[in-house]
Amino acid sequence: MLKSELKREKLALKKLFTIDTLDLIGYIAPSYDMRDLERYAMAFGTRIYDRHSAVGDALTTAYLFAELLQQFKDRGHSTWGELIMATDSQMRSMQF
Template identity: 45%
Template sequence: MFGRKNRLSYKLDYSLPLSTKLIDMSFTVFDTETTGFSIDTHDRLIEIGAVHVEKLEVTDKTFQTFANPSREIPTHITALTSIEQGHVDDAPSSLEAIKNYFQFVEDNKSNSWIGHHLNFDTMVIKKELQRAKYSYEMPSSFDTYALINYIMPNLKALDLEEYAKLFGTKIFERHRALGDALTTAHLFVEIIKRSEYQGITTLADLLRTKNKHLILL
């Protein structure tokens, strides 16, 4: 699982043909919770949640771990997430939590990561690994927020729960990593299934949505 010293990696197939059908791909949908948004400075990871999507179906394969932030959780974060200090004091370090998450990704032979406002979650992982003097190779990834903007460019910005209501998908426990990952996974599957009407059926088609606006039927 682990590559050369101070580089964290996992065994994934990076050589998928662009013609690979999306229904033949495996996705890891994940989310993080943190002590706040100042990830570059003092805020830290406190939870990772993930779910496996295969054949454009949300599976029952899930992952959840707390992470010890080595600092107090602010009261407003506890109020928002219900994550208390007692949940994290004996939790794995951020590095160990991320290693465990990567093992989940590898075990499920994931081809791509999915998230809602994905840049924040990947930045959380990147910063925590930097603190531990590790780096990692970012896999192919897609952001449900960005995908919605591509297929519905005139839609005003909404939060995750509002998007789920708009698309008629399931809503799980909010502001918890696994709950938001599950909500995002069902939303992602619905977005892709609707996008089939616009010819978005392969990895190449999905990659092209990063450069092209689509109209959702």
């Protein structure tokens, strides 16, 4: 969706770095091996919004990511560079 909207507006972003919530979970809790947003949210004490809806899943993911960032900070990390390095083995780069 982002790619098509940028193209429609004749805009481009070069090498946009992203941090995947699953990559951050893998750093904070490497023993977790599940692929269910609701279970992750429950495990990290995150509020769960309407499931299987775009807005609900996006909100749940956003709050989960915020909780993960707080835990990352609680471990003594405070910069974007540290976050990128911590998730570097699985870091994704999107090109538009």
